[in-house]
Amino acid sequence: MATNVGASANAAAEESGLAASLGRQAIGLARGAREIYGVFVRTLYYVFSRRIDRVALVRQMYEIGNRSLFLLTIVMGFIGTILVLQAGLQTQRVLPDLSLLGASYLELLVRDLAASIAALMLATRVGAGIAAEIGSMVVTEQVDALRMCAADPVDYLVKPRFLASIVMTTALTIWSGGVAIVTGMITAEAVFSVNPRTFWNLSLVHASDVAVGLTKCVAYGAAIPIVSAASGLSTFGGSEGVGSATTRAVVNSSLAVIMLNLLISSAALMVFR
Amino acid sequence: MTKPSTVATTPRFAPLSAAQKSLFELASTVGQMGILAGQIVRRLARADFDGLELKRNMYKMGVKSLPIVVVTALFTGAIMVVQATPIVRRIGAHQLLGWGAGFGTLREIGPLLTALMISGRVGANNAAELGTMTVTEQIDALRALAIDPIAFLVVPRFVAIVATLFVSTLYADALALFGAAYSGQFLLGVEPMTFYNGLTSGLLGIGDVMNGLMKSLVFGIAIGLSSCHFGLGVSGGAPGVGRAVNATVVASAAGIFVVDYFVTFLLG
Numbered sequence: 001m002a003t004n005v006g007a008s009a010n011a012a013a014e015e016s017g018l019a020a021s022l023g024r025q026a027i028g029l030a031r032g033a034r035e036i037y038g039v040f041v042r043t044l045y046y047v048f049s050r051r052i053d054r055v056a057l058v059r060q061m062y063e064i065g066n067r068s069l070f071l072l073t074i075v076m077g078f079i080g081t082i083l084v085l086q087a088g089l090q091t092q093r094v095l096p097d098l099s100l101l102g103a104s105y106l107e108l109l110v111r112d113l114a115a116s117i118a119a120l121m122l123a124t125r126v127g128a129g130i131a132a133e134i135g136s137m138v139v140t141e142q143v144d145a146l147r148m149c150a151a152d153p154v155d156y157l158v159k160p161r162f163l164a165s166i167v168m169t170t171a172l173t174i175w176s177g178g179v180a181i182v183t184g185m186i187t188a189e190a191v192f193s194v195n196p197r198t199f200w201n202l203s204l205v206h207a208s209d210v211a212v213g214l215t216k217c218v219a220y221g222a223a224i225p226i227v228s229a230a231s232g233l234s235t236f237g238g239s240e241g242v243g244s245a246t247t248r249a250v251v252n253s254s255l256a257v258i259m260l261n262l263l264i265s266s267a268a269l270m271v272f273r
Numbered sequence: 274m275t276k277p278s279t280v281a282t283t284p285r286f287a288p289l290s291a292a293q294k295s296l297f298e299l300a301s302t303v304g305q306m307g308i309l310a311g312q313i314v315r316r317l318a319r320a321d322f323d324g325l326e327l328k329r330n331m332y333k334m335g336v337k338s339l340p341i342v343v344v345t346a347l348f349t350g351a352i353m354v355v356q357a358t359p360i361v362r363r364i365g366a367h368q369l370l371g372w373g374a375g376f377g378t379l380r381e382i383g384p385l386l387t388a389l390m391i392s393g394r395v396g397a398n399n400a401a402e403l404g405t406m407t408v409t410e411q412i413d414a415l416r417a418l419a420i421d422p423i424a425f426l427v428v429p430r431f432v433a434i435v436a437t438l439f440v441s442t443l444y445a446d447a448l449a450l451f452g453a454a455y456s457g458q459f460l461l462g463v464e465p466m467t468f469y470n471g472l473t474s475g476l477l478g479i480g481d482v483m484n485g486l487m488k489s490l491v492f493g494i495a496i497g498l499s500s501c502h503f504g505l506g507v508s509g510g511a512p513g514v515g516r517a518v519n520a521t522v523v524a525s526a527a528g529i530f531v532v533d534y535f536v537t538f539l540l541g
Binding site for chain 1: 295340341344345348349351352355356358359360369372376377380381386389390392393394397398400401402404405460476512514515516518519522523526527530531533534537538
């Protein structure tokens with residue numbers, strides 16, 4: 001029993017009826033949403049009302065952007081290959097002609113997949129990093145020390161991450177879209193012998209697709225640090241607490257990315273039909 | 274003392290040595306995971322693991338992840354339809370919507386997104402738990418009591434993660450198609466029956482479902498190995514646990530995509 005540290009706390013909260021557990025979950029959900037909303041509003045307030053610490057901003061941009069570059073390049077390279085392979089194999093069952101493969105792939109990549117897959121990877125890497133860092137600051141009472149010095153931790157810790165993440169998510173999405181296009185092109189040439197000139201067909205990429213893709217970048221870039229910082233700031237109890245805050249950050253920011261994706265995509269479908 | 278300080282003070286620009294260092298690190302991590310996999314397989318073959326711990330972990334990882342899997346799957350289905358809409362409109366073939374959303378969900382997006390969510394929730398949590406045990410010397414205590422930590426802690430968790438991901442993917446596939454059918458009705462005015470007909474009209478077979486499920490098994494192995502490896506390798510107190518969780522999440526996410534590539538190529 002001693003090995004299972006978290007289980008006893010969970011088991012104590014388990015024993016009650018269905019209604020009670022549903023209610024508890026609803027209250028927990030509402031509380032979490034309020035926390036995220038609070039951090040978001042305070043961040044926006046500080047972005048517009050206080051001076052921006054350039055040094056912290058650049059450091060966070062390096063931390064979020066440059067250090068994710070390797071991971072994103074690898075992942076998006078593989079993703080480009082997989083997507084073209086799957087799409088090509090499936091299209092061959094219905095249509096004999098693969099000349100529109102590139103056009104459809106580029107359209108899908110610009111409108112959705114470049115931003116969404118890059119953001120899912122950033123949600124795990126950046127989200128876990130932010131929550132672990134802020135969480136250990138909370139556990140070691142450094143955040144309380146900041147409050148004692150009359151510095152709001154949202155202003156001091158969350159704001160630079162928020163701004164850096166918006167800029168770097170956009171930049172990384174554009175880079176990773178480029179990587180996915182190149183590997184997709186190579187796969188199409190190698191497996192389905194589609195000429196790169198035929199593949200590079202921008203006729204289906206409209207200005208609205210670019211606008212939707214960029215909107216997604218900014219929305220994801222804003223959501224990931226806010227959600228992760230909220231779960232980092234609500235850490236309690238030792239190293240166990242830091243671990244669970246990190247888990248919560250990853251899950252919640254991935255869910256935020258998926259929900260924002262649906263929201264923005266269907267809004268775009270209504271607007272640009 | 275000199276080695277860490279040189280690493281810390283030269284983040285300037287040394288791409289070659291940095292690449293070499295990260296390559297060696299990668300190779301050593303993969304090798305250690307391979308050794309761990311061998312140890313797990315040996316215990317599994319002898320059926321030498323703790324059944325009670327397995328049951329407890331199945332509950333904690335499987336049943337408790339259900340809400341996240343449900344939400345992710347419903348949203349995934351809806352997103353698939355939203356993305357397929359312009360293509361379907363252009364061709365003007367509403368009966369193809371079921372096929373388009375179905376093959377994307379069953380073969381690729383369903384297993385992939387479920388694996389990413391499970392890796393975030395279960396993999397990270399598992400690494401944090403094993404890491405806390407390592408830091409507080411509970412693993413050493415087990416060894417002192419002549420209890421094999423691999424058989425007692427690691428094998429049940431590994432099996433539970435693989436089983437959880439497999440069952441969740443099955444469940445997520447069904448729910449995503451359900452979500453896709455009803456968002457198709459809402460967004461495109463395609464009747465759910467038309468959607469189901471497109472799904473079952475012969476363009477998609479059991480092979481597509483099995484393809485996705487095979488992937489989920491491999492993803493589960495990747496998540497289980499990386500979370501157990503990083504959890505057991507924690508050093509340096511509470512910040513070490515945070516770092517281990519971070520490493521687990523990144524390694525399993527990258528591992529999922531890399532493994533996906535090879536499985537896609539092998540299964541075709």
